[in-house]
Each structure stands twice: as structure tokens, then as C-alpha cells.
Amino acid sequence: NAGVTQTPKFHILKIGQSMTLQCTQDMNHNYMYWYRQDPGMGLKLIYYSVGAGITDKGEVPNGYNVSRSTTEDFPLRLELAAPSQTSVYFCASSRDRGYGYTFGSGTRLTVV
């Protein structure tokens, strides 16, 4: 079982560039989430989805976009990268509300 797979593991992006962080899960989970983790700040929710075709903003959505065309995939898009978006990004999924999350191993992004 692969669980939640994130790609790439590392990336360096120039200011103003765009990129998509990929996330896919093979557990047929309805709920998927994107978090960013900054040192000493815990995990902040960027966007989440309760099923294919349904997405909603989390706590820190500015500068990001998401789509959920299939149950398996939940890509995160950065349109105009800024240094403040330097962070470690985690994708997670859960079977339903009330269940714990399964996390991917993260994407470490540096914007220079």
C-alpha cells in the first residue's frame, strides 16, 4: 500500500514562477487536505476537499489553488511564487470525518 504519495520531495522555485505540487492517495479516501509546516508553527491548513469536485479554503489559502477532479488526486498550485511560500508542504487524507489523517512524506519547497 502506497498510502499518500507526494511529488516532488524537494524543489527550488524562483520568485514569480509557478508550479504544482502533486498528491495522490490509493486508499479511496473522500477527504483530502493540504498543510504547510513552518518551523515552530505547527501545521496550517491551506485547502481541503470532501470529495471529487468539491474544495474549500482553509486557514492560509492566499497564493494557492487546488482542484479535485478525481478521488485519488489533489494537486496544489502556486501561481506566482513568493519567498513567504518557502515551507514544507504536506498532503493528507482521511476516510471520513471523525477519523485521523494519513500524511504524505512532504514536499520541501524553497522560493528564491
Next chain:
Amino acid sequence: GQQLNQSPQSMFIQEGEDVSMNCTSSSIFNTWLWYKQDPGEGPVLLIALYKAGELTSNGRLTAQFGITRKDSFLNISASIPSDVGIYFCAGQNSGGSNYKLTFGKGTLLTVNP
């Protein structure tokens, strides 16, 4: 929004010692979860608590769901070097639309062999 205060922020202990960390919230939760994050990896679920007053163990780990539903603690007994990592508490309300996890800022645990 809901806030979780997790303490301590960091701990430096000797191998074999017991560890205790806790989380308090400004509002109640239906579920408390404890995660561990190893360096370079995503958080992994350790223990899930679903009922106020519940005490659950997973090997050397024991966690409790506070009876007020606003707090939880995690104990690690007889620590070993592989216990090193960041421990996160998380609270969740499974009713209505407010079911997302709220995370504490983490406790960084260092174990000296």
C-alpha cells in the same frame, strides 16, 4: 478559530526517563489525536481518543482525553533514542462542517543515549 496550546515546546531527556506532554484548548473537541513526526517525514498517527475520560495505551505510550474535553496528555515511558521527533496533538469535531483537525505547534523531543 480554535486554538491549541501544546507544552512543552521542547524537551531534552536521558534515555530511560519518562516523558509527559499536554495540550489544552479554548474550546471542546470530540476527538483528540496524537501524532509523531520523524525528521524528513510526515506525521504518523500514534493514538486516537474518542471519548472524554478515555485512557488509551500503545506500547510505551499512554494518552488521555480530558474529562472537560478541552485537554489531552501523552506520556512516554522508558524513553529510547528512536523516540526522538516532534509530537503533535490535534483536536477534531466530527459534527457539522467543523470537522477539520486543529494542530498544536508540537513538542520537540530529544533523547540523549
